[in-house]
Amino acid sequence: MKILILGGDGYLGWPTAMHLSDHGHDVAVVDNYLRRRLAREEDVETLYPTPNLHERARLWKAQSGKSIEVFIGDLNEWPVVERVFRKFEPEAIVHYAEQPSAPYSMLNREAATLTIHNNLGVTANLIYAVREFCPDAHLVKLGTMGEYGTPNIDIEEGWLDIEHKGRKDRFLYPRQAGSLYHTTKVMDTDLLWYYVRMWDLRVTDLMQGPVYGVFTDQNREDDRLLPFFSYDELFGTVLNRFIVQAVAGYPLTVYGKGGQTRGYLNMRDTVNCLQLSLENPAEPGELRIFNQFTEPFSVNELADKVQRVGNQAGLGVQIKSLPNPRKEKEEHYYNPAHTGLIDLGLKPNLLTDEVLAEMLDFVARHKDRIEKHAIFRGTKWA
Amino acid sequence: MKILILGGDGYLGWPTAMHLSDHGHDVAVVDNYLRRRLAREEDVETLYPTPNLHERARLWKAQSGKSIEVFIGDLNEWPVVERVFRKFEPEAIVHYAEQPSAPYSMLNREAATLTIHNNLGVTANLIYAVREFCPDAHLVKLGTMGEYGTPNIDIEEGWLDIEHKGRKDRFLYPRQAGSLYHTTKVMDTDLLWYYVRMWDLRVTDLMQGPVYGVFTDQNREDDRLLPFFSYDELFGTVLNRFIVQAVAGYPLTVYGKGGQTRGYLNMRDTVNCLQLSLENPAEPGELRIFNQFTEPFSVNELADKVQRVGNQAGLGVQIKSLPNPRKEKEEHYYNPAHTGLIDLGLKPNLLTDEVLAEMLDFVARHKDRIEKHAIFRGTKWA
Numbered sequence: 001m002k003i004l005i006l007g008g009d010g011y012l013g014w015p016t017a018m019h020l021s022d023h024g025h026d027v028a029v030v031d032n033y034l035r036r037r038l039a040r041e042e043d044v045e046t047l048y049p050t051p052n053l054h055e056r057a058r059l060w061k062a063q064s065g066k067s068i069e070v071f072i073g074d075l076n077e078w079p080v081v082e083r084v085f086r087k088f089e090p091e092a093i094v095h096y097a098e099q100p101s102a103p104y105s106m107l108n109r110e111a112a113t114l115t116i117h118n119n120l121g122v123t124a125n126l127i128y129a130v131r132e133f134c135p136d137a138h139l140v141k142l143g144t145m146g147e148y149g150t151p152n153i154d155i156e157e158g159w160l161d162i163e164h165k166g167r168k169d170r171f172l173y174p175r176q177a178g179s180l181y182h183t184t185k186v187m188d189t190d191l192l193w194y195y196v197r198m199w200d201l202r203v204t205d206l207m208q209g210p211v212y213g214v215f216t217d218q219n220r221e222d223d224r225l226l227p228f229f230s231y232d233e234l235f236g237t238v239l240n241r242f243i244v245q246a247v248a249g250y251p252l253t254v255y256g257k258g259g260q261t262r263g264y265l266n267m268r269d270t271v272n273c274l275q276l277s278l279e280n281p282a283e284p285g286e287l288r289i290f291n292q293f294t295e296p297f298s299v300n301e302l303a304d305k306v307q308r309v310g311n312q313a314g315l316g317v318q319i320k321s322l323p324n325p326r327k328e329k330e331e332h333y334y335n336p337a338h339t340g341l342i343d344l345g346l347k348p349n350l351l352t353d354e355v356l357a358e359m360l361d362f363v364a365r366h367k368d369r370i371e372k373h374a375i376f377r378g379t380k381w382a
Numbered sequence: 383m384k385i386l387i388l389g390g391d392g393y394l395g396w397p398t399a400m401h402l403s404d405h406g407h408d409v410a411v412v413d414n415y416l417r418r419r420l421a422r423e424e425d426v427e428t429l430y431p432t433p434n435l436h437e438r439a440r441l442w443k444a445q446s447g448k449s450i451e452v453f454i455g456d457l458n459e460w461p462v463v464e465r466v467f468r469k470f471e472p473e474a475i476v477h478y479a480e481q482p483s484a485p486y487s488m489l490n491r492e493a494a495t496l497t498i499h500n501n502l503g504v505t506a507n508l509i510y511a512v513r514e515f516c517p518d519a520h521l522v523k524l525g526t527m528g529e530y531g532t533p534n535i536d537i538e539e540g541w542l543d544i545e546h547k548g549r550k551d552r553f554l555y556p557r558q559a560g561s562l563y564h565t566t567k568v569m570d571t572d573l574l575w576y577y578v579r580m581w582d583l584r585v586t587d588l589m590q591g592p593v594y595g596v597f598t599d600q601n602r603e604d605d606r607l608l609p610f611f612s613y614d615e616l617f618g619t620v621l622n623r624f625i626v627q628a629v630a631g632y633p634l635t636v637y638g639k640g641g642q643t644r645g646y647l648n649m650r651d652t653v654n655c656l657q658l659s660l661e662n663p664a665e666p667g668e669l670r671i672f673n674q675f676t677e678p679f680s681v682n683e684l685a686d687k688v689q690r691v692g693n694q695a696g697l698g699v700q701i702k703s704l705p706n707p708r709k710e711k712e713e714h715y716y717n718p719a720h721t722g723l724i725d726l727g728l729k730p731n732l733l734t735d736e737v738l739a740e741m742l743d744f745v746a747r748h749k750d751r752i753e754k755h756a757i758f759r760g761t762k763w764a
Contacts, residue, residue, distance in 0.1 A: 078491070109460070109510045116506055117499070120569075124498055128491045152551040153544065162535065162544060162556070167715070169534040174544070174553035176575065183576045187502075187569040193558065194565045198709055198764050327580055333549070382580050 002026045003278060004088055006075060006126065007096030008068075009053050010035055011228045012142070012211065012270055016094060018218035018225065019271035020278070021066045028069035028088045029053060030080075030097070034118065035228070035235070038104060044232035044374045047244065047366045051224050059224050076121040085133040092278050093130070095141040097122045098188075102146070102179035104234045106381045112180050119184040120191070127195045138202045138281035140274065143189060145209045145263055145293060145336065146182035147175045150329050155336035158205065158289025178328050179381070193287050200285040204277045209263035209293030211270050212239035212351070213359060227267070229363075232374035239264065239302055241375070243356075246310040246317045247363045248370045256324030258300035259331035263293025263338060266349040276344040290340040294348035309356040327382040384408045385660060386470055388457060388508065389478030390450075391435050392417055393610045394524070394593060394652055398476060400600035400607065401653035402660070403448045410451035410470045411435060412462075412479070416500065417610075417617070420486060426614035426756045429626065429748045433606050441606050458503040467515040474660050475512065477523040479504045480570075484528070484561035486616045488763045494562050501566040502573070509577045520584045520663035522656065525571060527591045527645055527675060527718065528564035529557045532711050537718035540587065540671025560710050561763070575669050582667040586659045591645035591675030593652050594621035594733070595741060609649070611745075614756035621646065621684055623757070625738075628692040628699045629745045630752045638706030640682035641713035645675030645720065648731040658726040672722040676730035691738040709764040 003020055007013045008029020021027045031053055039045060051059065057068045069088060073080035075097050098119040099105065105115040123141070130137050148155045151174065160173045172193060175186040192203050219225040230236040231244035242252050265273075273292050282288040297305075303319045310317035324330065342348075349355070385402055389395045390411020403409045413435055421427055433441065439450045451470060455462035457479050480501040481487065487497040505523070512519050530537045533556065542555045554575060557568040574585050601607040612618040613626035624634050647655075655674050664670040679687075685701045692699035706712065724730075731737070 109507075109514075112510070113503070113506060116502055120498055120502065121495070124495060125491075128494070132491075151553070153546040153549045160544070160546065162542070164535040164542065167535040171533070171556035171558065174556065175572070176553065176579075177572075180576065183572055186572050190557070190559075190565055190568050190572065194562065197558075 002091045004090035005029045005094045013096045015216045015227050016274050022218050030071040032074040047229040081125045081129045085129045092138040101235050102181040105181035123188045140204045143205045143207045144185050145207050147186045149176040150332040152333050157291050157337050157340050196287040202282040203287045204282045205289045206292045210237040213267040233377050242306040243359045243363050251318035251320035252303045254321045257330035261298045261334040263296045265294045268349045273341050291338040309353050325378050325380050384473045386472035387411045387476045395478045397598045397609050398656050404600050412453040414456040429611040463507045463511045467511045474520040483617050484563040487563035505570045522586045525587045525589045526567050527589050529568045531558040532714040539673050539719050539722050578669040584664040585669045586664045587671045588674045592619040595649040615759050624688040625741045625745050633700035633702035634685045636703045639712035643680045643716040645678045647676045650731045655723050673720040691735050707760050707762050
């Protein structure tokens with residue numbers, strides 16, 4: 001299948017590209033290096049340098065014999081969209097091309113405006129591109145479990161049957177996100193749901209939880225094929241951050257009470273979920289939604305795990321509760337369904353002590369590059 | 383109260399400005415004439431020419447002795463926002479500054495992108511402006527009943543209590559709009575709801591139905607103070623269009639079966655609803671939602687009314703069912719609540735035969751300016 005990956009330079013984009021290429025698909029990637037530029041501007045560089053996309057594609061070709069086509073350009077610009085779609089003629093598109101950081105989106109007005117303009121502009125252009133160039137293509141969009149927020153009822157997979165005053169209907173599950181970034185993902189869903197109904201697009205929306213790890217089957221032989229690894233307050237996800245903090249001798253940064261619970265998954269499961277979704281596409285006129293995570297944990301549970309495994313490695317890990325810079329529930333009900341991808345065949349890679357030990361070991365190799373100033377700045381959300 | 387009206391040049395913006403000024407408020411208006419520019423570009427000019435905002439403010443001053451301050455500029459540009467908010471220091475803001483046409487938003491990619499960029503960009507800038515310059519100001523945003531779509535359950539006023547698997551929570555009422563324009567209003571609601579929770583903004587969201595008429599207490603003496611009157615396929619609302627069609631001897635354009643039901647209101651009620659909402663503001667951290675309409679009608683009911691009253695005036699009105707250019711339910715359940723504004727004191731002006739006769743009479747004075755090419759073009763939505 002000809003699969004186009006928007007945002008192919010990212011933490012998830014590049015591993016997804018190699019994984020799909022490895023499994024026999026014809027893959028192309030597009031990126032404008034926005035994520036790299038923002039991290040540099042905010043002085044929060046990744047744990048180790050990462051080759052550019054053209055170089056990564058050459059390295060992958062040398063290792064695997066398979067080609068990944070590279071396009072560099074801003075998908076907010078229609079001529080870029082047109083060039084890519086005309087040249088590659090995708091049968092499926094994976095949409096990762098969004099400003100991906102909740103804390104970044106809360107920094108200031110300029111960052112908020114960039115997030116809105118970039119994320120919705122690219123999604124709108126993508127919808128029009130599918131309509132114009134490949135109306136039968138399957139569009140797989142990365143949403144986030146954060147769209148649902150932390151409601152007091154069970155979270156279903158995307159949809160909710162509601163009975164009200166003796167009548168019934170089925171609706172998108174109510175969304176109420178906890179950051180501007182997450183809110184742009186809700187707005188993406190609004191847009192896609194509208195055009196699915198109007199133009200019979202085929203769309204899968206993957207409501208993903210926070211991802212941890214770096215390893216997939218494709219990047220074990222050459223470190224230059226690893227994805228970005230961010231550990232800073234803006235772009236790092238919580239478990240990756242804790243691992244770096246443990247290695248650096250920095251007390252694990254638990255915000256507030258630490259009861260904030262989310263559904264997590266291993267990078268290996270992300271790439272498998274994408275493959276499963278692409279190889280079992282949505283129907284025309286269908287907005288299919290999966291909750292993409294494997295295990296729920298509270299922040300305290302994650303901190304305890306990292307402390308325990310870190311201490312076994314002699315790291316003497318401390319945990320410190322900090323005043324929460326975010327406005328969020330620190331203790332709440334959380335019971336999200338997540339059977340759709342399991343039904344398609346997902347075999348979860350769970351967060352075992354071995355996985356944690358491997359991550360600690362990996363990060364320790366880059367210990368001298370950890371910049372403590374990037375770990376915590378306390379940017380206030382409210 | 384110092385009230386700033388964004389989009390003060392529009393069909394509703396200008397009558398609202400005069401009404402609030404007349405009732406003792408200190409009013410300023412901002413507009414970039416986007417609506418005028420788009421109508422000209424699409425060759426769908428209004429029924430009669432309308433003076434520019436500065437001229438209207440002078441005419442109003444001459445009639446009433448009251449001043450309305452005028453700012454011209456694009457609220458997507460932050461320096462414009464900053465200048466207006468610093469200079470006027472509003473205590474309340476009415477947000478009409480959006481590309482207001484559903485059919486326009488469906489014309490092509492450029493129109494869709496303009497609608498998304500304009501509507502969400504202005505709303506985002508407005509949120510940041512309130513945060514920075516007047517955090518206690520009350521923000522009144524014009525939403526639309528179209529955000530709800532046509533669900534198979536009763537439509538409540540903005541919120542829905544949901545019981546699911548033995549647990550309960552309260553959510554924004556599910557939204558599923560029928561055009562891109564309406565979808566941008568849903569996305570506005572997402573944005574406002576997020577920042578209400580995060581920054582304790584005071585927001586009233588008026589979910590308005592289609593408005594008809596032109597007259598208010600402030601514009602009976604001088605026709606130059608009347609609002610725009612659009613009757614074309616892009617910018618005209620359905621009842622105003624039917625009136626013009628009846629006068630022009632053009633068969634009333636009913637799309638499909640004509641069972642499409644919406645809640646309508648008279649322009650006089652719009653300006654009263656705005657006054658009531660402003661004089662009874664939302665609390666900090668409250669997103670207060672009212673369904674702003676007075677009577678539900680199907681398209682067939684409106685056509686029948688216009689035909690009956692038109693025929694009494696000797697117009698010989700025909701009704702013609704056309705293939706529906708839109709993708710929408712043509713027969714559906716529709717039972718929306720609308721008690722919030724009545725509870726605040728609204729006294730509805732209903733759609734009587736006298737009101738229809740007055741509108742027919744008014745439009746007949748401009749009969750020679752009706753351009754039949756603007757009435758129906760059949761732009762397909764799907």
